[in-house]
Each structure stands twice: as structure tokens, then as C-alpha cells.
Amino acid sequence: MSIAISALNLAFAVILGAFGAHGLKMRATTEQLSWWHTATEYFFWHALGLLMLSIMARVLPQLPFKASFICLQLGIFIFCGSLYLMALGAPRILGAITPIGGTFMIAGWLLLAWNAFKYEQSLL
Template sequence: MTPRFLILCGALVLALGVAAGAFGAHGLKRLVAPELLEVWRTAAHYQLIHGAGLLLVAALAPRLAPAPAAWAGGLMLAGLIVFSGSLYAMVLTGARALGAITPVGGLLMILSWLTLAWAAYMK
């Protein structure tokens, strides 16, 4: 993933994260149980953190080994889509089984940060 693509994705992820947080705080309040509202908040929180992480990977790219840096960005994007996406879908559909794939997204996010460290070490 190129730094330019990571910046594009990071900015869009952050904009959508703010919108998701606002929707959770205002639009979902009367529609879902409080525990599902907390699940939504967790999804938005991790989305915002990893959206900023995408910008960080892009900003640091010139100081990192190129291949692992690209992998770090890809893993981070995939992780936040799977993690936050599965939680959003679970809240909106009520399909609790979707929570079973959420840890895969979390693992991808962890791997992205470890790969970022590897990219720094390899430079």
C-alpha cells in the first residue's frame, strides 16, 4: 500500500468514525439496548485509533523498510474493517454470531502494529 493510498483510507476511515460515533450517540440511543450501544462505541473507538494509525504509517513510510510498511498498512486497514465492521453489523442486525469474527480483526490490528515495529527495525 502506498503512503498516498494510506492517507486516503485514513482520512476516510476517520471521517466515517466520527460519523459512526455521532450516529451511535444520537441515532441509536433509542433503538438498541445499552449494551449494544457500548459495542457500537467500541467499534467507533477502535476505528478512530486505527484510522489515525493509517496516517501514522503513511507519515513514517520514508523512514521504514518499504515492504513491511506496506504490509503494516494493509493489515491495519483489514483489521479495522473486520473488527469494527463486524461489531457495527452485529449491532445493526442483532446477529450476535458476527461477534465470532471480531477477534480476527483484533489479531490483524495487533499484527499491523508488530509489522510496523518490524518495518522500523529493518530500515
């Protein structure tokens, strides 16, 4: 299931990237296009991260990946989603929640590091 979710994230990242490059180009300001670009870039990288976690979960089933996966997915939704909405004309105040999404992304990676560290220590 998580590989499917990862693949859907990657497909949406491509769709949204293409829309930004072709559909918004004539209608959006430079700032809005910058927000769109940032959202799409983070979307791609973190969707690839989700795919990586999904594959790693099959190779190392003893490591807990679920919390990291959930944090990254929430981060994508909040961070990228808020930037996409602002780029489409939503009020700039929405940018106040963007760092919450970034915090979820950071937490996802830190949880992965923590769980990997604990696992590696248990092998010693």
C-alpha cells in the same frame, strides 16, 4: 493515496460515532451501544494509526509500510465492522469473527515493529 484512505477512515469514524451517539441512542440496548462505542473507539485509533503510517512512509520511504497498512485496514473492517453489525441487530454469532479483526490489527503493529527493528539494526 494512503493519506486519502486514512482521511476517509477518519471521516467514517466521525460519521459512525455521531450516528451511534444520536441515531442509536433510543433504539439500541446498553449492550449494543457498548459494542458501537468499542467499534468507534478502535476505528478512530486505528484510522489515526493509518494516517501516521502514511506520513511515516513519506518520511522513511526505505521502510516497508504497506503490509502494516493493509493489516490495519483489514482489522478495522473486520473488528469494527462485525461490532457495528451486531449493534445494528445482526446475530451475535458474528462476534466470532471480531477477534480475527483484532488479530489483523495486532499483526499490523507487530509488522511495523519488526520492520522498524530491522531498519534500525541495518543502520548500526
